[in-house]
Amino acid sequence: MNTSGSLSKGASALLTWCAAFLVLGLVFTNPILICASLIPIFIYTVGISVPPPQVLEVKRVGLKQSVWVGETLEILLSGKIGRGVGVVIVNDRIPEHFHLIDGSNYGVLWKGFASKSFSFSYKMKCTKRGNYSFPEVNVESRHFMGLRAPIQDTHGGKEKISVRPKLLLMRRMKIPRDLASRLYPIGSVSKFGPLSTDFKDIREYVPTDSFKVINWKATAKFSARGKTNLLVNEYEREGKRAIWIFLDAHFNMKIGTSVENAFEYAVEAASGIAYFFLNRGFKTGMCIYNSYLGSDFYPDSGKRQFLKISRELIALEPRMVRENLREVVEENKMYLVTLSPLIFIITHVTSENVGKLVGAIERIRRYRTRRRRSNVIVVNVNPYDLLPTANNLEELVARVLDARSIGMSRRIRKMGVTVLNWNPRKHNFATMLMKGVAFR
Numbered sequence: 246m247n248t249s250g251s252l253s254k255g256a257s258a259l260l261t262w263c264a265a266f267l268v269l270g271l272v273f274t275n276p277i278l279i280c281a282s283l284i285p286i287f288i289y290t291v292g293i294s295v296p297p298p299q300v301l302e303v304k305r306v307g308l309k310q311s312v313w314v315g316e317t318l319e320i321l322l323s324g325k326i327g328r329g330v331g332v333v334i335v336n337d338r339i340p341e342h343f344h345l346i347d348g349s350n351y352g353v354l355w356k357g358f359a360s361k362s363f364s365f366s367y368k369m370k371c372t373k374r375g376n377y378s379f380p381e382v383n384v385e386s387r388h389f390m391g392l393r394a395p396i397q398d399t400h401g402g403k404e405k406i407s408v409r410p411k412l413l414l415m416r417r418m419k420i421p422r423d424l425a426s427r428l429y430p431i432g433s434v435s436k437f438g439p440l441s442t443d444f445k446d447i448r449e450y451v452p453t454d455s456f457k458v459i460n461w462k463a464t465a466k467f468s469a470r471g472k473t474n475l476l477v478n479e480y481e482r483e484g485k486r487a488i489w490i491f492l493d494a495h496f497n498m499k500i501g502t503s504v505e506n507a508f509e510y511a512v513e514a515a516s517g518i519a520y521f522f523l524n525r526g527f528k529t530g531m532c533i534y535n536s537y538l539g540s541d542f543y544p545d546s547g548k549r550q551f552l553k554i555s556r557e558l559i560a561l562e563p564r565m566v567r568e569n570l571r572e573v574v575e576e577n578k579m580y581l582v583t584l585s586p587l588i589f590i591i592t593h594v595t596s597e598n599v600g601k602l603v604g605a606i607e608r609i610r611r612y613r614t615r616r617r618r619s620n621v622i623v624v625n626v627n628p629y630d631l632l633p634t635a636n637n638l639e640e641l642v643a644r645v646l647d648a649r650s651i652g653m654s655r656r657i658r659k660m661g662v663t664v665l666n667w668n669p670r671k672h673n674f675a676t677m678l679m680k681g682v683a684f685r
Contacts, residue, residue, distance in 0.1 A: 259289060267279060295330050300398065301324070306322075319368045321364060323363065330389045331387050333384065335351070336384075340378065344369060345368070375560070383397070383399055448477060460476050492512070508563050510669045517674065529550060530542050535563075570601045585620070592626070593625060594654045599654075
């Protein structure tokens, strides 16, 4: 940082030439050279006695700790300038992925002899989720004659901001009554909690069963066929319904641009689904696979669970790791069996992972005690429209790749699984989810 006592290069050069002319004038007793050197020295003496502006403080107001992607922030910069005359330049640097939409974060002010207060504002929008840091505000003071070197300083402190993925308007989504039974299958009720009066199934007796639930008629009927085991009536248990989200975090999900790609939209879908169901009292668990971090969230409900998931999604980045989804499903078997959740698999279906998806869904089917409608919804993010295209040929290639992914997803659909082929440029996620559920 430069101090107010240092001279600028121009002022130093001026003094050197004036001193040279003064010496020459005295040596040759030339009054013209003497006057030519004394006039600039006089002007310099008067000008150097006036200091450059002294910025006392600069405050940044309006920066929140947490915002949503696409949310507009209005920032107000205000400050005070004390003694001195000259130009003050205020520069509030903004991080990458923040775009100015109104005003300017760069201000140039003229400061006269009187003290001055200033303020100006600008609006910006963040285009990508993540944790960002706003540096201190840069301030530069310049002497009104340029005789002193500019004074560079910083004001305020560093501020951090978390940008959360947007919720894709799912918080406003209302579920028609005739679709409730489709979206929330019978098997989505927890297996913990007291027994209800809703009949579920007939199964063999185990030592922990009460004698009150023994079905003597069914036992006698099967005994005539040579089966001597007791049979009992199984009833649904009262408890919160649950959902489970499997989110693909492989690096291949970054198809698109640095801001708009399949992975960013997959994160937004996961965040929106979690927010929607947690607000309706569902237990929500999540597993991020193809990530060496191995992020699993035990099924829980409430705002605290959403904050946990949201914090993980904010900082999540795709990795060059390839896991077998079937093995990941097996690792979470306890939750999938005991909670019987509605399962969302968010990925991009390709020739590399379609076989693993089929294997994982077959594994999930084995955990169900009865043959019911599938409790799995696969969200296939189709990102090829997000790729920048320079000509019609590139657009045609993007459409072919998109159709190929949809074609491979039919293999999953044939298993009775709901597949939502989501093109973020063309489809509203909430509307598409409702339509997809309607035809399950």
